[in-house]
Every structure is written in structure tokens, then in C-alpha cells.
Amino acid sequence: MSFIEPKKKVIEGDTVLLYISINNMHSIKVTPNIVNKNGETIEYTHQTTFGAVKVKSLIGHEYGTKVQLTKGYAYILQMNTDLWTLNLPHRTQILYTPDISMILMQLEINPSSVVIEAGTGSGSLSHYFLRAISSKGHLYTFDFHENRVIQAREEFHEHGYEKFVTVQQRDVCANGFTEELNGKADAVFLDLPAPYKAIEYVTKALKSTGGRFCSFSPCIEQVQHTCLELEKHGFLEIQTIEILQSEHIVKEKHIPIIDLSFVKTKRDENEEKVIKNNEKKPQLPTRKILTTLNTPIQPGHTGYLTFATFLKV
Ligand SMILES: C[S@@+](CC[C@H](N)C(=O)[O-])C[C@H]1O[C@@H](n2cnc3c(N)ncnc32)[C@H](O)[C@@H]1O
Known part of the structure; x- marks a missing residue:
């Protein structure tokens, strides 16, 4: 559909x-x-x-x-794309909207972008690339796992994106991207265990005017290797960030007004008697304040996003 x-x-x-x-x-x-x-x-x-x-x-x-x-x-x-990410059949770990929105913005994805992605995985991010480019652009997505390639291809077809996507089975760390893609890509995105092994192929795939690169890695050691490789191959503006989501709830709360006068009044004595008699505490007067609370469960670490620019001179 x-x-x-x-x-x-x-x-x-x-x-x-x-x-x-x-x-x-x-x-x-x-x-x-x-x-x-x-x-x-x-x-x-x-x-x-x-x-x-x-x-x-x-x-x-x-x-x-x-x-x-x-x-x-x-x-x-x-x-739709957002509901699909929340409910898709998981064949791998997937990317979610906080990371995805930053990826789309930093890679400067627009309706005519040519994007290369590896690996396809469960196709969560691919659907967002497709939503952004499916008028004039194209997504080339690679995975070395045969079943994941077949299933992703079927889903893209079923979801109406077949004209805008090419899914291929390929080990991009060993063999790079396909030759016809040399000099074609505006942006390359990697979600692989060893992205640093594919950096030299990224430089070939980006357009002659250059382009943007992003890699998603859960571990900082993967990031370190990737940044060194990016530097070695002349990438500029290398930046690693982590998206940590924090939700705040605005609420009105009633707080008791503290009585700091230690002097017992006739009324206090009467109230004490009432407590003793009824074994019931008197209702303290309260004040309404506007406050902001964190949600009890906050999403934590997903991975690091490394961005870079490549200019061909
Ligand atoms: C974590 S998943 C990607 C998830 C994807 N970003 C998503 O949002 O659904 C990583 C994928 O990379 C693939 N992969 C790992 N090494 C690869 C390689 N050298 N070449 C191609 N694909 C590879 C795996 O088969 C796996 O499907």
C-alpha cells in the first residue's frame, strides 16, 4: 500500500x-x-x-x-513513514526519528538528492530518505545479507517507492559501491559495524563538486577509527554528535504553604485539640505553582553520528 x-x-x-x-x-x-x-x-x-x-x-x-x-x-x-518506523518488522537494530531528523538535515537531503546508504537493515532510515527524495531523487541502498535485501525490496515496492530506490546485495567494505555510482552521490550514509573500511569508496561515489557524509556507530571506538580514516582521505568539517532526547512536562502543582511562625496561637491550640479528638490532621493551606518535570523514563544512548564534508579539488 x-x-x-x-x-x-x-x-x-x-x-x-x-x-x-x-x-x-x-x-x-x-x-x-x-x-x-x-x-x-x-x-x-x-x-x-x-x-x-x-x-x-x-x-x-x-x-x-x-x-x-x-x-x-x-x-x-x-x-506512513513515522508509524512504519514504530511498527516495522525488526530484522536488525533500527534508527529512530531523533537521529534520523538530524541525519536528513545535516546531509542536506532535498527532493533531487542522490543518496547512497549501507546497510539497508530493516529499512527504517531508507523510508525517510525515500519520503524526502521521492519526486526527482534516488536512493541506492546496499546490504550484504540476502534476505534483508529481498524483504526491503518487497516493502519499498509495496509502499510505492520502487521508482526511487535501487536495493543491491553487496559487501561495501570489501567491494565498495557499484561503479556506475562513481561521482553521482550528493550524500553517503553508513550504518555498518566497520564504516571506516568503506571511506575510500565514499570519496569515489561523491559528486565532483563534493558532498556530505554521515556514519552512525553505537561505540566510540568505531567513531575513532572512522574519524582517522576521514582525516586521512581529506574530509573537512568532521564532527561527531550524540542526540539525547529529554522530554519535559509542564504542570500546575499545589504546594503546602509552610508556616514559619513558631508562636502558638489560640487557634493552634484549638486545632491540636481537634487533631487529638478526631485523629485527623488539619488541611494545610496550599498555593498553586506552575512547574516543569522530567518524564520518569528518558531514552538513552543510541549511537554517535559522525558528519563530514568532502570537496574534490
Ligand atoms: C544496524 S543495520 C542498519 C539498520 C538501518 N539503518 C535501519 O534503520 O533499519 C546494519 C546492516 O548493515 C549490514 N552490513 C554489515 N556489514 C556490511 C557490509 N560490509 N556491507 C553491506 N552491508 C553490511 C547488515 O547486514 C545489517 O543489515
Whole structure:
């Protein structure tokens, strides 16, 4: 199902999002039947924490409407790049939007960009490159794992991006990128265990006017090797950053007003008597203040992003 065009109604074959809450979403391929573990074709019933839904019953629903589950309800939404990243089938570790948004900005991706990516992995980042370039640009994406290449190709095709992407099986550290790409790329992105082994091929692939480079690495030792290689090959503006997300919640809170007068008044004595009699504390007066809190769980380290510019002289 195309991610590019908005759709009105669910038809058979669509990949839809069943949205229960921000932490409870399900990606479903709308097919009436599925094959079970015993090889038998059975009616496809999807289970959620709010009960089940017969997938066939989703056909004909308008996107954005409520659907009944056996113990609750959900909304049926059209899949897009952001929802796909949150719900895609994981074949590898993937990149998420905080890192991805920085990558797109720093690589100066625009609708006519020619981008090279390795490895494709689960295609999370590839979908964002495709969303940004799918009018005049092209994405060449490489992975040495055969099944990942086949599955990514199928997904790009299903999501309407086939015209804008070429997926190839290749070990880019051993063999570089394909020759026809020499001098063609505006930007190269690497998410590989040993990106430093591919830097000399990056210099060949970037346009004669030069271009931008980015590498994502979880470990600082990978970053160190990569930066040394970038320097050796004449890259400029080498910069490594880490994106750490921090969410803040603005809230109004009631705080007790502290009484600092230690002098007991007639009223205090009376109140003490009331406490003794009723074994109940008096309600302290409170004041409303506007405050900001951190969320209890903050996302931590994902990886380091190393950016650089290459100019051919
Ligand atoms: C962490 S995954 C990439 C995830 C991807 N960025 C995403 O957002 O879904 C790394 C991928 O690099 C591939 N890979 C590792 N070494 C490679 C090499 N030398 N050449 C091509 N692909 C390679 C692996 O097979 C794996 O699929």
C-alpha cells in the first residue's frame, strides 16, 4: 500500500495501523486468511490486549474511523513513514526519528538528492530518505545479507517507492559501491559495524563538486577509527554528535504553604485539640505553582553520528 498518496478506504492487501494508544499499535496486513504453523489456511484473526478483530472485517472501513475489538476499540489509520518506523518488522537494530531528523538535515537531503546508504537493515532510515527524495531523487541502498535485501525490496515496492530506490546485495567494505555510482552521490550514509573500511569508496561515489557524509556507530571506538580514516582521505568539517532526547512536562502543582511562625496561637491550640479528638490532621493551606518535570523514563544512548564534508579539488 502506497505511503505517498492519501487513501480513503481500506482494501484487501493494504498494510494498516490498528491504533489503540501511543504505546499500543499493531501493523496488520489486510488479508482475510493466513497459513498457520501446521500449514493450514485459516481465517485471520488479530489479537490485541483489548481483544480480537477479524481482519477481513477491516475491509471497506474509512481510514481514521473506530473499529470494534472484542474487548474494546481501536482506530484504523493509514500507514506512513513515522508509524512504519514504530511498527516495522525488526530484522536488525533500527534508527529512530531523533537521529534520523538530524541525519536528513545535516546531509542536506532535498527532493533531487542522490543518496547512497549501507546497510539497508530493516529499512527504517531508507523510508525517510525515500519520503524526502521521492519526486526527482534516488536512493541506492546496499546490504550484504540476502534476505534483508529481498524483504526491503518487497516493502519499498509495496509502499510505492520502487521508482526511487535501487536495493543491491553487496559487501561495501570489501567491494565498495557499484561503479556506475562513481561521482553521482550528493550524500553517503553508513550504518555498518566497520564504516571506516568503506571511506575510500565514499570519496569515489561523491559528486565532483563534493558532498556530505554521515556514519552512525553505537561505540566510540568505531567513531575513532572512522574519524582517522576521514582525516586521512581529506574530509573537512568532521564532527561527531550524540542526540539525547529529554522530554519535559509542564504542570500546575499545589504546594503546602509552610508556616514559619513558631508562636502558638489560640487557634493552634484549638486545632491540636481537634487533631487529638478526631485523629485527623488539619488541611494545610496550599498555593498553586506552575512547574516543569522530567518524564520518569528518558531514552538513552543510541549511537554517535559522525558528519563530514568532502570537496574534490
Ligand atoms: C544496524 S543495520 C542498519 C539498520 C538501518 N539503518 C535501519 O534503520 O533499519 C546494519 C546492516 O548493515 C549490514 N552490513 C554489515 N556489514 C556490511 C557490509 N560490509 N556491507 C553491506 N552491508 C553490511 C547488515 O547486514 C545489517 O543489515
